[in-house]
Amino acid sequence: MFHTENEFLQNLIVLSPKLARKKFRESIFEAWGWKCMYCDKQLCKDTATIDHIKPKFKGGKSTRNNMGACCTQCNSNKGSRLVEDYYNETHPHYSEAKASKIKEWIEQNTLSLTLNSSNAEATPYLCHDVSIGWIAK
Numbered sequence: 733m734f735h736t737e738n739e740f741l742q743n744l745i746v747l748s749p750k751l752a753r754k755k756f757r758e759s760i761f762e763a764w765g766w767k768c769m770y771c772d773k774q775l776c777k778d779t780a781t782i783d784h785i786k787p788k789f790k791g792g793k794s795t796r797n798n799m800g801a802c803c804t805q806c807n808s809n810k811g812s813r814l815v816e817d818y819y820n821e822t823h824p825h826y827s828e829a830k831a832s833k834i835k836e837w838i839e840q841n842t843l844s845l846t847l848n849s850s851n852a853e854a855t856p857y858l859c860h861d862v863s864i865g866w867i868a869k
Contacts, residue, residue, distance in 0.1 A: 756796075757782055764801035769834060770810070770818075771825040773803040785838060787812040797840045 760782060766775045769783070783802035786792030789812045802810075810818040815834060820826060 757799075760796065760799050761801045767801065768803040768806050769800040769830070769837075770806040770823065771803060772830075773806075775801060775803060779803060781807045783807050783810060785815050785834070787814070790814065797838055800834070800837060 761775060761780050767773065768775060781802050781804055782799050784792045785798050785800055792798050819831065819834065
């Protein structure tokens, strides 16, 4: 998966920037099962928003691990607060399981790949998400 919208744009040259950004955002919604990361409300293309977990106002970036699927109400209620100030034991939908998932999401490492070809007419594309791992010997 790509780390930033720009990396997604650079690596998917077959898409327009607008369509690449849309696919980047949709990959985040899909990763959260099209549910709000805070209240579990079912989202659709018309109701889904992206929450910057660490707000851009406070130095957060538009990277995959700082962007989560969010309903309009939770995104509005959170505003520019840090996640720990918004989603804690006082939140009406708080659960340790969701808090752990959010923490894992924030700590995820992402990888960017550039596809090169000796054929100047070849166009790179992605079929599926790819996972790369290492085995210690």
